[in-house]
Amino acid sequence: MGQHSVIVYILLAIVVTNLIRVTPMVLIRGQIRNRFVRSFLYYVPYVTLAVMTFPDMVLAAPTPLTGILALLAGIIAAWLRLGLFPVAAICCIIVYLL
Numbered sequence: 001m002g003q004h005s006v007i008v009y010i011l012l013a014i015v016v017t018n019l020i021r022v023t024p025m026v027l028i029r030g031q032i033r034n035r036f037v038r039s040f041l042y043y044v045p046y047v048t049l050a051v052m053t054f055p056d057m058v059l060a061a062p063t064p065l066t067g068i069l070a071l072l073a074g075i076i077a078a079w080l081r082l083g084l085f086p087v088a089a090i091c092c093i094i095v096y097l098l
Contacts (some may be wrong), residue, residue, distance in 0.1 A: 061095045070094040 030038040032038055054071075061067035078088045 058090075061098075066095055066098045069098060 032041070057071050058064050058067035061070060073094050074087050074091040077090045082090075
């Protein structure tokens with residue numbers, strides 16, 4: 001890969017990243033009042049994070065069953081309103097013990 005290709009790829013990444021961030025600001029001037037769109041935009045970061053981390057949570061353990069059991073324990077711990085650190089610690093302990 002030549003020096004010219006690397007520069008083109010970096011410039012293309014800059015343009016695409018800025019288009020994604022600037023386009024909504026240009027197209028949407030006022031406050032969004034549609035309830036569906038507001039709730040959709042509220043949950044997008046959480047869904048994106050879940051989609052990126054879920055496969056790794058299951059596959060990072062020695063066996064997928066261990067990862068699934070740790071995930072279920074983490075969901076229960078989060079449901080009981082434990083903080084991020086205790087939930088992560090519980091999941092790690094379960095994977096270690098299993």
